[in-house]
Amino acid sequence: MVKLATKIEAVLYLKGQSLSLVDIAKYVNHEIEVVQDAIIELMSDYAYRDSALEVIETENGYSLQLRPVFNDLTDNIIPAELGKAVLRTLAAIALKNPIIQTELIELRGSSAYQHVQELVELGFVRKYRQKTGRSYLLEITSQFHQYFEIDQLPKSMN
Numbered sequence: 001m002v003k004l005a006t007k008i009e010a011v012l013y014l015k016g017q018s019l020s021l022v023d024i025a026k027y028v029n030h031e032i033e034v035v036q037d038a039i040i041e042l043m044s045d046y047a048y049r050d051s052a053l054e055v056i057e058t059e060n061g062y063s064l065q066l067r068p069v070f071n072d073l074t075d076n077i078i079p080a081e082l083g084k085a086v087l088r089t090l091a092a093i094a095l096k097n098p099i100i101q102t103e104l105i106e107l108r109g110s111s112a113y114q115h116v117q118e119l120v121e122l123g124f125v126r127k128y129r130q131k132t133g134r135s136y137l138l139e140i141t142s143q144f145h146q147y148f149e150i151d152q153l154p155k156s157m158n
Contacts, residue, residue: 004030004038005045009055009064017149018060082122089115090144093125098139100130 011027012019019027025035039062043055054067082090089112093099105112116138119125123143127136144150 004028004034005042008035008038009042012055012062012064018058018063020061024062082118085111086115086118090119090124090140093119093138094140094144098137100133101127101136101138104138 007028008024011024015027021032021035021039024039025032028035030038039055043057046054052067052070053064055062055064089104089108092104092107093116096103101113101116104116108115116125116127120127123141124147125144126139126141130137
């Protein structure tokens with residue numbers, strides 16, 4: 001029979017994000033108190049292993065993550081998919097969602113045209129002609145929500 005701590009380790013690995021005690025308890029079908037003891041056992045196991053991973057407590061719950069000492073490897077192995085400028089353009093689109101492309105260009109400058117093209121190709125932004133006017137309307141897609149693990153953004157802050 002698989003130990004509860006090992007099952008929790010699998011859940012944290014598969015989810016790839018911080019999970020609350022309540023969520024973990026639901027996934028492993030055990031009482032919160034039992035799950036909490038198993039998480040402490042799991043954290044202790046990782047603390048004494050010579051492992052690149054660790055289980056930590058975050059604001060949102062518990063997470064399985066790479067130890068900070070290995071952060072320099074991520075820069076070399078996992079290339080940044082979005083540059084800062086493109087990410088800022090995406091943030092502007094997400095905050096105003098939807099936004100007219102000409103308004104975005106006023107906010108972010110003419111380089112945003114290229115950013116929009118990249119974001120459309122990556123599937124984070126949908127671009128379509130308005131019924132009236134010459135500019136495109138831009139909106140974020142469900143892929144954006146999935147990739148950034150955002151359930152819902154607040155309504156536009158205009």
